[in-house]
Amino acid sequence: MCLQTENRPAGASLPVECAGGHDLPTDASLMGSTFTIPDLLRSFAGRSGIAALSSRLIHSPRTLRILIYHDVPASLFCHFESHLAWLSQRFEFARPDELIRETSPGNRPRILLTFDDGCSDNYATVAPLLESYGARGLFFVCPGFADLSRQESLRLMERSAAIMGATNRDSRWERLSRAQIIDLDRRGHGIGSHTMTHVPLARVTEDETIKEVEECAALLASWLEHPCHYFAWTYSWDEITPKSLKLALDCHKFCFSPCSGLNPWPHPPRLLWRTAVDVSKPLPYLQTQISGLPDQAYRSKRAWLKQMRRSVAAP
């Protein structure tokens, strides 16, 4: 039996230039987005100034807000730029490594931007823009997708969707390569595990969980040449079991949930709350997302997860 190896060159491209700079399109029809009633309420809260006022009241230098982004396609890059411009005026960007070393509160509330799934645009456009603001992101990657062909990547995604009882509609097959993951780490960004192949941990066997969490942490550690401190589970806030949460906490310093809430700073707990942001929606939507209103909706979910956290692991 013979072994052959395959290597692919890592590619990087420049950030996409958008006409209008940081200006944000305000007409929904121009953006090709579908708006629902909750979206309109969020938009009202954002545009009326209620969200911005609420955001100022709940955030302080002793709080850490963590946002969840995913891919940022070229067509939405202007939105992302406007998010960063607005956030940079009101928050101090936290660096991922500040979570693992002693730090002190600054003058402004902290915000950490995280990016799930490890889509290739995170390397090509997102990271350079973050760096232009002096910020660093935390990228939750699935290393099982690194360097795969389109066909292989889509088949893995189909498998993950099938476990959820769904059909894959995700076309974002191009993910970060091993070389890009290593380069982001070298540039001061954080690399976290988002499971090996993006599976819902609450729906797979114990053996699968070990592969998806423990082996993934070991693989990333071997690529980065240091431990992988961060883990974020996939799908929704309740797609986690006590056993998988325990394993994740055993293998990583911090476990990031897709459950909105505000974290204390500068001594955050090991189970962290994150607020989802839809980059296809205009700025008022972001303002509402961090106004504290979604945090209220997630209150009972946080209590459920805190209870699970207490039941499984040492501090």
Added chain:
Amino acid sequence: MKEPEKSIFEERYRVVAVESDRLLIRGILSGEVLTIINPEPETPLTQEDYPPGKLIVLTDPSNVPPN
């Protein structure tokens, strides 16, 4: 969902672990774990040649043209 049966030569594998005399690999789609014994013990397998996560394919020796 169970993947359809495929030959081990139709899939790519990721290196899971390497020792001088064997290589542990996992199919990227099937998840199947294989142990490959080094056919040339005088040339040990190394981490440099087979770092964890590296993608490899197996070649059917019956299809390799003779020297």
